[in-house]
Amino acid sequence: MADVTSMVSRAGWRRVMKPGGRILFGGGILGLLLIAAIFAPLLAPHDPLEQDLMVSYLPPFWSAETDGLYPLGTDSLGRDILSRLLYGARVALTVAVVAALLAGLLGTLLGLLAGYFGGWVDTVISRAVDIWMAFPPVLLSIVLVALIGTGLHAVIFAIVIIDWTRFCRVVRAEVMVQREQDYVASAVTVGLSRWRTLFVEILPNVAPLLLVLFSLEMGIAVIVEAILSFVGLSVSSDMPTWGGLIQEGRLYVHQAWWLMVLPMACIILTVLGLNALGDGLREKLDPVMRR
Amino acid sequence: MSGVFLARRLLLAIPTLLGVVLIVFVLMRVVPGDPIAMMTGLNATPADIERLRALHGFDQSIFTQFVFYLENILQGDFGTSITRRQPVADLVLSRLPATLELSVAAMIFAIIIGVFLATAATLWRGRVAERMADGFSALGLAIPDFLWGLIFILVLGVMLPILPISGRIDPRLGFEGKSGLYLVESFFTGQFAAFLSVAEHMILPAAALALPLAAIIARVLKSSLGDAMRQDYVLLARVKGFSRARIVTRDALRNALVPTVTLTAVQFTFLVGGTVLVERIFGYPGLGNMAIEAVVNRDLPLIQGIVITFAVIFIALNIAIDMTYALLDPRLRHG
Numbered sequence: 001m002a003d004v005t006s007m008v009s010r011a012g013w014r015r016v017m018k019p020g021g022r023i024l025f026g027g028g029i030l031g032l033l034l035i036a037a038i039f040a041p042l043l044a045p046h047d048p049l050e051q052d053l054m055v056s057y058l059p060p061f062w063s064a065e066t067d068g069l070y071p072l073g074t075d076s077l078g079r080d081i082l083s084r085l086l087y088g089a090r091v092a093l094t095v096a097v098v099a100a101l102l103a104g105l106l107g108t109l110l111g112l113l114a115g116y117f118g119g120w121v122d123t124v125i126s127r128a129v130d131i132w133m134a135f136p137p138v139l140l141s142i143v144l145v146a147l148i149g150t151g152l153h154a155v156i157f158a159i160v161i162i163d164w165t166r167f168c169r170v171v172r173a174e175v176m177v178q179r180e181q182d183y184v185a186s187a188v189t190v191g192l193s194r195w196r197t198l199f200v201e202i203l204p205n206v207a208p209l210l211l212v213l214f215s216l217e218m219g220i221a222v223i224v225e226a227i228l229s230f231v232g233l234s235v236s237s238d239m240p241t242w243g244g245l246i247q248e249g250r251l252y253v254h255q256a257w258w259l260m261v262l263p264m265a266c267i268i269l270t271v272l273g274l275n276a277l278g279d280g281l282r283e284k285l286d287p288v289m290r291r
Numbered sequence: 292m293s294g295v296f297l298a299r300r301l302l303l304a305i306p307t308l309l310g311v312v313l314i315v316f317v318l319m320r321v322v323p324g325d326p327i328a329m330m331t332g333l334n335a336t337p338a339d340i341e342r343l344r345a346l347h348g349f350d351q352s353i354f355t356q357f358v359f360y361l362e363n364i365l366q367g368d369f370g371t372s373i374t375r376r377q378p379v380a381d382l383v384l385s386r387l388p389a390t391l392e393l394s395v396a397a398m399i400f401a402i403i404i405g406v407f408l409a410t411a412a413t414l415w416r417g418r419v420a421e422r423m424a425d426g427f428s429a430l431g432l433a434i435p436d437f438l439w440g441l442i443f444i445l446v447l448g449v450m451l452p453i454l455p456i457s458g459r460i461d462p463r464l465g466f467e468g469k470s471g472l473y474l475v476e477s478f479f480t481g482q483f484a485a486f487l488s489v490a491e492h493m494i495l496p497a498a499a500l501a502l503p504l505a506a507i508i509a510r511v512l513k514s515s516l517g518d519a520m521r522q523d524y525v526l527l528a529r530v531k532g533f534s535r536a537r538i539v540t541r542d543a544l545r546n547a548l549v550p551t552v553t554l555t556a557v558q559f560t561f562l563v564g565g566t567v568l569v570e571r572i573f574g575y576p577g578l579g580n581m582a583i584e585a586v587v588n589r590d591l592p593l594i595q596g597i598v599i600t601f602a603v604i605f606i607a608l609n610i611a612i613d614m615t616y617a618l619l620d621p622r623l624r625h626g
Contacts, residue, residue, distance in 0.1 A: 131310035134602040134609075136564030139582055143594055146586040147318060223435050227568060230437070231583060250441065253449055260445065264438055272433040 019283040026215070026277025033270060036089040044083035045071070048240050052078035057256050075245075075259055076252055084240040085266055091234075091241045092270065094152065095225040099159035100217040106160060107167025108210060114168070115175025116198050125168065132165045141224055145233045152235050155228055159221050166220075167213055174209055178202050208285035212278050219274035226267050242267050300613055304606050311602040312364060315595050316357055364599070370592035374585075379596035383578065387600065388471030389459060390570070390577035393500070394563050396474070396493050400501035401562070402555065405508025406544075412509070413516045414539050424509060431506025437568040440499035444572070447495060454495055457574035461488040496573040500565050504558050511554050515547035522546070556612045560605050 036043065058074040060081070072081040114125035144158040178184065179202070187197045222242075228234040229243030242263040249260030335343075344350050351359065363370070369379035412424035434442075448456035460466055460473060466485040470476045474493065477485040519525065520543050528538045567579035574580070578597060585593040 127306060127310070130307050131314065134307055134311050134605045135314075135598065136560075136567065136601045136605065138564055139567045139579070139598060139601060142567070142583065142586055143318070143598060146589070146594075147321070219433075227435075227437065231568075231571070231586075233586075246441065250444075253445055257445055257449065260441060264441060268434050268438065271435075272429070275429070275433050 019280045022276040022280030023284065026273045026275070026280060029269060029273025030277060033089055033093055033273075036086050037093040040083075040086040040090055044080070044086045045069070046080035046083045048079065048083040048087040049238055050079060054078065057252070059256070060258055060262075072262055073256070073258060075248060075256075081245075081259070081262060084245060085242070085263060088240045088242045088245060088263065088266070091152070091229075091239060092222050092225060092267075095155055095159070096218040096221045096274075099156045099163070099221040099224075100214050102156065102160040103163040103217060103221075104167050104210060104214050107164035108171050108206075110164065111168040111171025112175055112198055112203065112206070115172040116179055116194075116202065118176075122172075125172070129165045129168055132162070135162075137162050138224075138227060141228060142231055142233060145228055150233050150235065155225055155234050158228070159224050162224075163217060163220065166217060167210070170209065170213060171206055174206050175202060178205050208281075212282045212285065215274050215278040215281060219271040219278070222267060222270050222274070296617055297614070300610055304610060307606055308603070309361075311606075312361060312599065313357070315598055315602075316360055319591055319595055320353070369596035369599070372585075372593040373590045374588045374593070375590075379592050382581065382593065383596050383600050385471065386576065386578040386581050389473070389575065390563075390566050390579060392472055392474050393493060393497055393570070393575065393577060394559070394566055397497040397500035397562055398504070398555070398559055400497050401504035401508060404501060404505035405512060405551075408505070408509035409512035409516055410539060410544065412513050413520065413543070414536060424513070428506040428510050431502050431509075434503070436500050436503055436562075436565040437572055439502050440496065440569050440572040443495045443499055455492050456495060459489060459492050459576050460485060461492075464488055492575075496569050496575050499569050499572075500562050503565075504555070504562050507558055508551055508555055512547060512551045515550050516543055519543040519547040553612065553616060556608070556615060560608050563604060563608070564601070 052074075055070065055074050056076050056078040058070050058078075060071065060073040063073075070080050070082070072085065074080055075084070110125050110128075114122040140162055141158045144161060145154050148154050148157065184197060184201060187201045188194075192201070225234060225241065226243030226246065229241040230247045232244075232247065234241055234243060245263035246260055246267075249256070249258075249263065253260050367380050369383070371377065372379050372382055375382060408424040408427060412421040415421055443454075444456045447454050455461075464485050466473065466477065466482065466488075468476050473489045474486065477483070477489060516539070520539070522543075525538055525543060528542055529535075533542075566577060567582055569575070570577040570579040571583045578600065582594070582597045584590075585597060
């Protein structure tokens with residue numbers, strides 16, 4: 001699978017943007033997301049939960065009927081869309097970073113162990129990965145959250161429980177390659193313990209790969225969070241999320257299409273940026289592909 | 292293909308399947324709330340609950356319960372749906388054909404779009420066409436299937452209402468499918484009005500499922516077409532004076548297809564997984580739609596049945612993929 005992913009990214013982005021450009025584009029979007037999430041209370045013109053039925057369904061700034069107080073318009077209850085999107089960025093970014101980090105930690109640890117020790121350790125871990133891969137991820141995340149209860153923790157937990165395999169598979173394969181390298185043999189000859197060899201010698205060589213996987217996983221986490229809040233299973237309804245906004249907007253798609261399109265644009269732009277960042281990093285960090 | 296390889300591959304699937312059932316079993320046991328209380332409702336006496344508990348084996352040890360559960364599943368008994376009061380197995384089987392038909396249609400879409408994009412980009416390398424194909428691939432990968440679905444609903448259902456955005460067939464036609472495979476059945480029984488209606492209803496959800504896969508196919512096929520175009524036989528064909536179009540579509544494409552075929556097979560499982568949400572969005576009466584309903588209603592037996600069904604489909608697909616690999620690469624058969 002690893003070679004498939006690299007084939008996929010190699011063929012597509014190269015002509016659209018150079019690696020440096022991709023990193024800049026992706027990093028820029030990530031930066032904007034960070035600013036939006038951190039400074040949401042300062043940037044938001046309104047309280048995202050404040051309702052005002054006198055101003056419901058106001059169109060965004062490009063329409064003549066806008067009054068300027070609500071740059072991206074209002075929803076059915078007169079809540080400000082821009083403010084809701086900014087606060088939604090907080091949820092998206094929190095889930096993306098925390099879930100990707102934890103999934104990465106768990107998957108990397110298991111991948112390192114399976115790849116380095118082989119034998120029964122590898123058998124047990126690989127079998128677990130096989131079993132995990134037999135579940136459809138979207139359905140499993142929905143079922144998990146439905147069972148353990150909604151909320152930010154549950155969403156993050158579900159993503160970690162499902163997506164650690166992505167890291168595990170790639171890291172395991174990479175460690176199996178690294179294990180055969182001369183520097184590992186030297187480390188063993190010098191008398192380094194197996195754990196030291198694994199974490200001090202091999203891990204740094206896997207790190208660039210982890211950075212790439214991490215940025216791709218953040219994009220996946222954003223989508224999964226959106227799916228869960230779209231189905232109504234994410235955080236509570238008084239916290240605006242992009243997926244929740246899409247779900248609400250879908251109900252009024254005949255009267256006010258932008259209610260659905262604006263949060264969708266946020267998700268698509270974020271994922272596009274994170275994918276570009278991951279692909280750009282992969283090419284920059286991989287000496288074979290750089291040549 | 293050797294029977295030994297097939298047998299070994301099938302044997303390997305057994306522990307995976309056992310693991311799946313074990314995980315589903317554990318998941319359902321950690322759920323807060325008493326499944327028996329959910330079955331009985333409010334006016335059950337404690338004696339009733341005790342009797343049901345014994346009947347369903349809940350008074351046994353957890354290990355005995357698992358064995359009991361496994362035995363039932365092996366006999367095709369997935370229990371009774373709490374909300375619909377029907378056997379889960381019947382419910383799942385009634386919805387499965389709709390999901391399979393949609394998935395296969397989506398895969399065909401994905402292959403057509405993906406192959407078209409890759410061939411066009413290779414034929415007009417360095418021109419606008421290539422940039423467009425590449426840009427589309429990037430977009431196809433960044434937009435998940437359910438967002439494509441919503442985009443289609445907005446553009447082709449609401450703004451330019453030319454295609455139906457909900458259901459599987461126009462109910463006014465009064466079509467009664469016997470097999471569940473409406474598209475196939477209506478075609479072969481000559482009910483063309485029904486056939487057209489089913490096809491029309493399938494276009495948008497199938498396209499939504501297809502686009503992300505089409506993007507992946509386009510990228511991989513383009514990359515292997517690029518490799519193929521540097522081979523000697525392409526040079527020879529050029530020297531012989533064949534047109535570039537003919538070389539790309541006849542010679543290079545045939546040789547570049549193998550990696551794409553195996554990749555498409557692997558990705559097909561993700562497409563099947565995507566039906567859950569896409570069916571929900573389009574109100575398509577398949578297994579995925581029923582899964583979300585079951586989750587919303589906390590219908591545990593139905594959820595279990597659907598999750599295990601999806602897992603069995605995934606495992607079966609993976610076996611089929613390994614078989615294809617073995618057919619294409621003789622080294623694996625004896626490995």
